Amino acid sequence: MPAPITPDAIAAANAPHEADLKRDYATLGERLSRRGIDIDAVKAKIAAFGVAVPSWGVGTGGTRFARFPGPGEPRGIFDKLDDCAMIHRLTAATPTVSLHIPWDRADPADLKAKAGSLGLAFDAMNSNTFSDAPGQPLSYKFGSLSHTDKAVRAQAVEHNLDCIEIGRAIGSTALTVWIGDGSNFPGQSHFSKALDRYLDAMREVYAGLPEGWRLFTEHKMYEPAFYSTVVQDWGTNYLIASELGPKAFCLVDLGHHAPNVNIEMIVARLIRFGKLGGFHFNDSRYGDDDLDAGSVDPYRLFLVFNELIDAELAGTDGFAPAHMLDQSHNVTDPIESLMASAMEVQRACACALLVDRAALAGFQEANDALMATTTLKTAFRTDVEPILAMARLEKGAAIDPLAAYRASGYRAKVAAERPAASAGGGGIV
Numbered sequence: 001m002p003a004p005i006t007p008d009a010i011a012a013a014n015a016p017h018e019a020d021l022k023r024d025y026a027t028l029g030e031r032l033s034r035r036g037i038d039i040d041a042v043k044a045k046i047a048a049f050g051v052a053v054p055s056w057g058v059g060t061g062g063t064r065f066a067r068f069p070g071p072g073e074p075r076g077i078f079d080k081l082d083d084c085a086m087i088h089r090l091t092a093a094t095p096t097v098s099l100h101i102p103w104d105r106a107d108p109a110d111l112k113a114k115a116g117s118l119g120l121a122f123d124a125m126n127s128n129t130f131s132d133a134p135g136q137p138l139s140y141k142f143g144s145l146s147h148t149d150k151a152v153r154a155q156a157v158e159h160n161l162d163c164i165e166i167g168r169a170i171g172s173t174a175l176t177v178w179i180g181d182g183s184n185f186p187g188q189s190h191f192s193k194a195l196d197r198y199l200d201a202m203r204e205v206y207a208g209l210p211e212g213w214r215l216f217t218e219h220k221m222y223e224p225a226f227y228s229t230v231v232q233d234w235g236t237n238y239l240i241a242s243e244l245g246p247k248a249f250c251l252v253d254l255g256h257h258a259p260n261v262n263i264e265m266i267v268a269r270l271i272r273f274g275k276l277g278g279f280h281f282n283d284s285r286y287g288d289d290d291l292d293a294g295s296v297d298p299y300r301l302f303l304v305f306n307e308l309i310d311a312e313l314a315g316t317d318g319f320a321p322a323h324m325l326d327q328s329h330n331v332t333d334p335i336e337s338l339m340a341s342a343m344e345v346q347r348a349c350a351c352a353l354l355v356d357r358a359a360l361a362g363f364q365e366a367n368d369a370l371m372a373t374t375t376l377k378t379a380f381r382t383d384v385e386p387i388l389a390m391a392r393l394e395k396g397a398a399i400d401p402l403a404a405y406r407a408s409g410y411r412a413k414v415a416a417e418r419p420a421a422s423a424g425g426g427g428i429v
């Protein structure tokens with residue numbers, strides 16, 4: 001096991017930056033107080049904010065064409081948890097890990113013990129019926145929960161119930177279901193019958209939810225199916241969550257929409273009807289690119305958080321969306337990318353907390369379009385880095401996590417212990 005970075009090493013990395021940070025924080029605090037904002041209150045919110053790391057994100061994902069593994073690729077879930085712990089120690093922003101079964105299958109007692117020893121807990125479980133596990137009796141080539149064959153559907157239901165069992169044993173309280181079911185040719189699949197079969201199967205999964213659990217259904221417009229997809233957009237997802245019942249909610253993966261779709265508005269709609277379950281944060285330019293959160297369009301991420309903070313301040317009943325990352329890394333060290341993304345999500349949240357909501361409401365009422373949009377821009381343009389860094393410092397994390405990570409030599413250490421992974425074909429979707 002690699003030596004995790006110690007509090008002393010983090011303190012040593014922080015020492016040369018501390019005085020500057022304190023000055024920057026005080027200056028920003030003064031500027032914000034002129035706007036009627038208490039910087040310490042914003043910092044407290046950020047300190048309490050966490051986003052889950054996807055276990056699959058700490059490995060090199062690859063594309064449909066190739067995978068170029070980096071040094072020190074995790075060999076399995078226990079190595080992945082070590083990497084996740086590194087991310088959390090340096091950022092104090094990722095206290096939980098979201099597992100994918102069967103990729104992360106292991107004895108639940110061992111999973112729980114390992115995570116506990118690293119100070120981590122588990123977020124939503126993710127089932128996988130979009131690929132065939134070795135030795136699996138029936139194939140998902142033509143679908144899973146919506147398959148025409150009842151036996152395949154039953155196998156997929158059983159897998160989801162199994163994920164719930166594992167989740168229950170390790171302290172998770174949610175199951176995320178994304179299926180790749182769909183068709184490649186017009187006429188290949190009967191749209192309504194496929195959806196009905198999916199709903200029937202999901203009713204069985206829903207019936208297996210333990211007390212206090214939530215079920216997240218995740219939509220995605222296309223891929224791997226290229227003509228039609230069973231759970232293709234937020235509208236269908238909303239209908240599904242409504243059909244299933246009060247424990248079912250929609251999960252919004254930012255990369256799963258048509259180009260130009262107004263994602264923040266979808267978020268607002270789902271909030272309005274009490275069906276927003278949570279997020280898979282990432283960024284994209286073309287499709288489900290799974291790029292680092294906020295790396296392409298940070299303003300969109302901010303606009304999503306603008307809706308979330310608006311709902312939180314309005315005291316929307318039972319509002320508790322799950323925040324998770326879902327990324328795939330091909331050209332960066334995954335630990336660095338995940339740290340950067342967690343901080344981008346925090347940044348979007350902090351900026352959204354700075355929006356002058358009374359002013360915005362006034363401009364909206366008065367139809368003052370320019371001042372309304374300027375109100376959002378004023379918040380977005382504020383450099384909140386001192387708030388994020390101070391929250392990290394006070395929690396024993398790094399002022400500059402990327403620099404501290406590079407200085408730690410962690411990647412070289414794990415590369416010495418973990419055998420080099422072989423390059424190969426396509427990765428995850």
Ligand code: LRH
Binds near residue numbers: 288
């Ligand atoms: C599908 C998806 C879904 C899967 C993950 C690996 O594209 O976003 O969340 O579980 O990728």
Ligand code: MN
Binds near residue numbers: 178218253280326
């Ligand atoms: Mn996703």
Ligand code: MN
Binds near residue numbers: 220326
């Ligand atoms: Mn995806």
